[in-house]
Amino acid sequence: GKPVSLRSIEISTQASRITALFWGSKKSVKHQPVDSSLGDFTLTGSETEELKENPTKGKKVSVSIISSILDVSSHEWDSCALDATGPEKFNPFLSHGFLSSLEETGCAVKETGWMPSHIIAKDESENILGVAPLYLKSHSYGEFVFDHSWADAYYSFGARYYPKFQCCVPFTPVTGPRILVRNTSFKDQVFDVIVTALKDLTAKSQVSSLHITFPSEAEWYKLKDRGFLQRIGMQYHWKNRNYKSFDEFLMDMKQSKRKNIRQERKK
Template identity: 60%
Template sequence: MAAVVGVGVRSWSWPVPPPKYKSSSSSRINASFSWEPNQKRSSSSHHQVFTFPVTSSSSSSSESNNIITISFVSSISEIPSTEWDACALDATGHHKYNPFLSHAFLSTLEHSQSAVKDKGWTPHHMIAQDQSNHILAVVPLYLKTHSYGEFVFDHSWANAYYNYGSSYYPKLQSCVPFTPVTGPRILLRHTSFQDLVFDSILSAIKDLTLISRLSSFHVTFPSQNQWHKFTQKGFLPRIGMQYHWTNRNYKNFDEFLMDLKHNKRKKIRQERNKVAAQNLLMKRLRGYEIKAKHWDSFYTFYRNTTDNKWGTPFLTREFFHEMGSKMGDQVLLIVAEDAGELVGGALNLIGGDTLFGRLWGCQPETYYPFLHFEACYYQAIEAGIELNLKTVEAGAQGEHKIERGYLPVTTYSCHYLIDEEFSKAIEDFLVRETTQVKMVMKLLHDSGPFKEGVF
């Protein structure tokens, strides 16, 4: 897939015209700061305020005179957890509850010094309120000084911007840091005028990008529905793919295997038998079963993975301990023991109908053949069946997941770039990239591991 996402943006060259900017001009703005050339942030940046009148004819009399106020905070701790979580739950529904959008998860990233300014992730969360200060919506939002930890790759865009004579960073990003998990990004409460709140937030996003002198605003892994709404308002659409496993009401793992082609079924059984032959004990731990020693070991595994793959270890040891404490039974830690010693593991979070597999690692300088597949994929499938979940979402990349029952699905992102000529060049690139991604996904589906007629 590297060839797909890296099509030659880097080779562009053209005269540098003066930037062409457009403001949405539908809001009243009280902006008390601007970005300086050295990209340092004013201490009063959180005083930005955008206001929008509610003028829907379908609203009640009291609502039609309402004012939507949009402001920003520099830490999610400034927003009550009950208010944030109410927005997240209304946005997803109970059956689609997404633990990565919870106040507990996002606040842990900040408290543990994992997603903070010093690491290029400055929190700048957006809040929409009515004139009685009731929270109508929240948006997880970060000022980024690099493009790491996003899983939607725009490094070539940054290089092209540099060659173009402009600075791509800082940029604004609405996402879950370090987590390529799909979900709504504008977390809306249920109201009769929530569409107006959504549109007001989009207008504020555009104005914020403009008045802050930023190159761009990016929304990564939004829900398909919100992705359509963003693109209808002028954001550039982009697609990618991940690999997900779907539960067809299986009673056990063997029943799942019977849906596979014979050679794929045989290979999986052989791999699982080879793990068992190494005298590894696999455990699935939740909530109080996960002790401090497990998190200390898993942090070692995580650091081993980032070190071996030239990654940046954004997550701190404190992150894992605090997340486990705050999120309880929503956490599923799959571990492998060798003679009582923890030697590998995979971190998962449990949502409304989905098991989200996210991090994997093993003890340094050890190798257990097929342990990665067992911990990350097969144990996750067994857990998904036991918990009666619809999907196991195994994260980004990895075509090796396909022959193990995980099929490609479409993911989404959308992008708003201030400079019009640069935006047009990116738009042209994305049209070509989208065609290639769709073609690759069809090829992968057609050569999938399942018997004919299963999917």
């Protein structure tokens, strides 16, 4: 099958491009449970100083799948998220606290069609080098990317579209990195290892596809180079131009629009 993926880039108050990445394997039959271990990967080359000084340190990376974000410590998860975004652009929606609250409150759980299947990459010393928020979805709700026509097309050809894998932040169409890796000298290799594991998991599970929605711009291009298909949509963003009051906001509009809004607010 061919690759595809999903993502979003925000621009300004005007229409913004939404991009998404999708990768599909062969026709899905029925979701097949897989082992929690997704395999061991060896980092190639010895060009990094860390590998030159200690050829065994961090050379082997083990990737596994966990059924709850509570299976990993908040410190380790947030360290990956912080390194992926940079301290000045930390994204709270990628934090362990936010994602765990979605599970603990029953919002993003198997019973609601969001089965947590998060990806964890560790070195030989059990240090977490990268993570990815992943869910096995039985529907397309709460994603803010509309692929119902894809589901219809699958069914019209006698194939199953659900379940599918969704790498995203549930119910939150906010752009940000989705493959969260620590800032090491071999972070690009860890990124590739996680992407390979995601694609292998999709194929072994016999689900229709893997979607990565609202990733960062850098990931958008990286994932295209790694076999994902790109999809672009449209989104509108409102930006606060330092308005001191609602009336000041209305003054940016034509008189007719101001009048209509004020009348609506009086009802």
